[in-house]
Amino acid sequence: xxxxxxELALGQYNREGAATVWKICPVFxxxxxxxxxxxxxxxxxxxxxxxxSLYYLFSSFTFELPWTNCDNSWNSPNCxxxxxxxxxxxxxxxxxxxxxxxxxxxxNSTFEMAVLAYVPTVVWIxxxxxxxxxxxxxxxxxxxxxxxxxxxxxxxxxxxxxxxATVWIDAATQIFYSLGAGFGVLIAFxxxxxxxxxxxxxxxxxxxxxxxxxxxxxxxxxxxxxYMAHEHKVKIEDVATEGAGLxxxxxxxAISTLSGSTFWAVVFFIMLLTLGIDSSMGGMEAxxxxxxxxxxxxxxxxxxFTFGVSFGTFLLALFCITNGGIxxxxxxxTFAAGTSILFAVLMEAIGxxxxxxxxxxxxDIQQMMGFKPGLYWRLCWKFVSPAFLxxxxxxxxxxFKPLTYDDYTFPLWANRIGWGIALSSMILVPAYIIYKFMxxxxxxxxxxxxxxxxxxxxAFAAPTLANNMTTxxxxxxxxxxxxxxxxxxxxxxxxxxxxxxxxxxxxTDSLREDLGSLLSxxxxxxxxxxxx
Numbered sequence: 001x002x003x004x005x006x007e008l009a010l011g012q013y014n015r016e017g018a019a020t021v022w023k024i025c026p027v028f029x030x031x032x033x034x035x036x037x038x039x040x041x042x043x044x045x046x047x048x049x050x051x052x053s054l055y056y057l058f059s060s061f062t063f064e065l066p067w068t069n070c071d072n073s074w075n076s077p078n079c080x081x082x083x084x085x086x087x088x089x090x091x092x093x094x095x096x097x098x099x100x101x102x103x104x105x106x107x108n109s110t111f112e113m114a115v116l117a118y119v120p121t122v123v124w125i126x127x128x129x130x131x132x133x134x135x136x137x138x139x140x141x142x143x144x145x146x147x148x149x150x151x152x153x154x155x156x157x158x159x160x161x162x163x164x165a166t167v168w169i170d171a172a173t174q175i176f177y178s179l180g181a182g183f184g185v186l187i188a189f190x191x192x193x194x195x196x197x198x199x200x201x202x203x204x205x206x207x208x209x210x211x212x213x214x215x216x217x218x219x220x221x222x223x224x225x226x227y228m229a230h231e232h233k234v235k236i237e238d239v240a241t242e243g244a245g246l247x248x249x250x251x252x253x254a255i256s257t258l259s260g261s262t263f264w265a266v267v268f269f270i271m272l273l274t275l276g277i278d279s280s281m282g283g284m285e286a287x288x289x290x291x292x293x294x295x296x297x298x299x300x301x302x303x304x305f306t307f308g309v310s311f312g313t314f315l316l317a318l319f320c321i322t323n324g325g326i327x328x329x330x331x332x333x334t335f336a337a338g339t340s341i342l343f344a345v346l347m348e349a350i351g352x353x354x355x356x357x358x359x360x361x362x363x364d365i366q367q368m369m370g371f372k373p374g375l376y377w378r379l380c381w382k383f384v385s386p387a388f389l390x391x392x393x394x395x396x397x398x399x400f401k402p403l404t405y406d407d408y409t410f411p412l413w414a415n416r417i418g419w420g421i422a423l424s425s426m427i428l429v430p431a432y433i434i435y436k437f438m439x440x441x442x443x444x445x446x447x448x449x450x451x452x453x454x455x456x457x458x459a460f461a462a463p464t465l466a467n468n469m470t471t472x473x474x475x476x477x478x479x480x481x482x483x484x485x486x487x488x489x490x491x492x493x494x495x496x497x498x499x500x501x502x503x504x505x506x507x508t509d510s511l512r513e514d515l516g517s518l519l520s521x522x523x524x525x526x527x528x529x530x531x532x
Contacts, residue, residue: 001203001204001207002377002380002381002384002385003181003182003345003348003349003385004179004181004186004203004206004207005199005200005203005204005373005377006348006349006352006361006381007181007182007186007187007190007348008186008190008199008202008203009190009199009200009361009364009365009368010024010187010190010352011186011187011188011189011190011191011193012190012191012193012195012197012199012368013195013364013365013367013368014191015191015195016187016191016293017032017184017187017188017191017286017289017290017291017292017293017294018032018035018036018184018187018188018286018289018290019032019033019036019290019291019293019294020032020290020293020294021187021191022351024352024356025351025352025355025356025452026436026450026451026452027351027355027432027433027436027437027451027452028347028348028351028355028429028432028433029432029436030428030429030430030431030432030433031344031347031348031351031428031429032184032290032294033428033432034340034343034344034347034425034426034428034429035182035183035184035286035290035341035344035348035425036184036286036287036290036291037424037425037428038182038183038336038337038340038341038344038425039183039184039185039283039284039286039287039290040283040287040309040313041332041336041337041421041425042183042283042332042336042337043280043283043284043287043313044313044316044317044320044332044336045317045320045328045329045332045333045336046276046279046280046283047280047313047314047317048317048320048321048325048329049244049272049276050273050276050277050280051317051321052244052248053269053272053273053276054269054273056248056252056265056269056272057266057269057270057273060262060265060266060269061262061266062262063262065252065255065256065261065262065265067252067253067256068256068261129270129271129274130271130274130275130278131213133267133268133270133271133274134213134216134217134220134271136267137220137264137267137268137271138216138219138220138223140264141219141220141223141224141227142219142223144223144224144226144227144230144258145227145230145231146226146227146228146229146230146231147223147224147226147227148226149226149229149230149236150222150223150224150225150226150227150229150236151219151222151223151226152226153222153225153226153236153237154218154219154221154222165395165396165399166399168391168392168395169342169392169395169396169399172342172388172389172392173337173338173341173342176337176341176342176345177337178210178214179206179207179210180282181345182341182342182344182345182348183282183283183286183337183341184286184287184289184290185282185283185285185286187286187290188285188286188289188290189282189285191289191293195368196368196369197368198369199368199369200365200369200373221246221251222236224251224254225239225240225250227254228250228253228254231257244326244329244330245406247272251268252265252268255268284306284309284310284313287309288302288305288306288309291305292305320332326405327405327408327410327414330403330405331403331410331414331417331418331421332421334403334418335418335419335421335422336421336422338396338422339393339396339397339422339426340422340423340425340426342389342392342393342396343393343426343429344425344426344429345389346386346389346390346393347429349381349385349386349389350386352381353381353382353385353386354382354386355452358378358381358382361381362378402415403415403418433451436451437451
């Protein structure tokens with residue numbers, strides 16, 4: 001929650017995407033590029049999840065669900081009737097899978113899936129419909145035989161597992177996925193808020209609703225798992241699975257055994273589809289806003305750029321819809337936003353708390369909302385969150401085990417490719433730091449204040465900017481004026497008169513030249529524009 005709050009405040013105050021928001025500490029701009037790349041990677045296989053959902057949804061409009069028998073062309077030799085005792089829950093989950101062996105032999109892409117992988121239509125109802133469907137599935141699930149055993153297993157806590165580092169790693173990764181922190185999504189969306197919007201309230205409400213929703217969803221899932229265990233007379237842990245296997249194999253199989261299975265299948269996959277669209281579009285907004293804010297030419301041709309990103313992710317998603325595409329998807333799901341997203345958020349927390357400074361950040365929040373964050377939030381931002389994230393990142397690397405999918409163990413070269421994907425985003429952080437220092441003249445002692453934005457230009461502070469902010473941030477090019485008017489009786493500072501005083505306080509000519517160039521660029525343009 002502290003990191004969620006931090007990202008909302010960052011985006012709302014600076015009104016920029018994930019990359020350009022680092023004008024607060026330019027040397028950390030690589031963090032912005034890293035999270036944008038991670039969001040792009042995730043977009044590759046989220047498109048596939050949407051395509052699978054659509055495929056299952058359209059296939060559900062029949063009197064007999066197609067995965068209830070083995071007479072289909074796409075059934076593997078391991079296909080088993082789900083109504084029989086020794087069904088897929090005791091096997092390897094391949095009873096209704098497409099024929100595909102491994103990453104070495106992915107096979108050909110499925111044409112229907114390729115068509116469905118590119119669906120640009122988005123409607124606002126996707127944000128609320130999942131709650132309605134979830135409630136319907138929950139009510140029906142708890143009425144099934146064996147549901148009590150499933151719910152009891154869900155609520156049982158094995159405290160011994162808390163000693164395992166992997167539990168904490170999985171929990172941290174899942175909460176970032178669930179809340180959207182670290183993907184640049186929150187920064188991008190918050191940049192469109194009113195300047196005086198209460199993002200503190202938004203952080204508390206959104207985080208709470210998200211966690212409550214996840215908790216309630218567990219009842220809907222485990223009631224079905226309990227039902228499946230009851231039907232097959234096995235233990236809950238023998239039917240429990242995760243990831244794509246849960247939503248595209250186990251849950252559809254459970255639905256096929258219910259009366260009115262067609263209705264329940266349609267309802268479930270509509271919910272899955274809307275969730276996938278929401279998640280995918282949020283990630284794409286982070287990519288598009290982050291890069292468009294950073295590169296003026298992309299902002300000028302935003303529609304064309306949006307199409308290019310969407311079509312590019314569609315093409316790369318084709319690798320995930322081959323017969324062996326599940327292995328590609330598993331590889332991306334594990335490495336694209338695992339350790340890399342934890343590392344990116346760690347560097348984000350360090351950049352804001354230790355380089356930009358918790359005190360300066362708190363003052364920014366006070367300018368927006370009229371009050372500073374409490375001691376709890378400041379301690380979390382500066383100490384608790386970075387320490388926890390550092391621990392999780394180190395342990396996730398040390399405890400890494402070769403990737404598996406069911407009974408298949410990925411070869412060494414596949415794991416190397418996975419780590420290459422992870423490092424491709426992580427390496428952007430140190431790479432940009434090196435680039436930034438190489439492009440600033442002077443000694444390291446002279447470079448550090450400029451690269452880290454440690455110079456505080458009090459003459460240009462405008463604590464009452466909220467009075468003139470509009471609902472949506474302006475995308476127009478601002479016009480630099482001679483004076484910055486600070487309202488409510490505060491001193492009016494002239495750019496021309498403020499600069500000589502500031503220049504005299506700088507130790508070297510190189511710093512004067514660098515800061516002089518800086519004053520001709522955002523955010524100083526924005527501070528001196530009519531838009532404010």
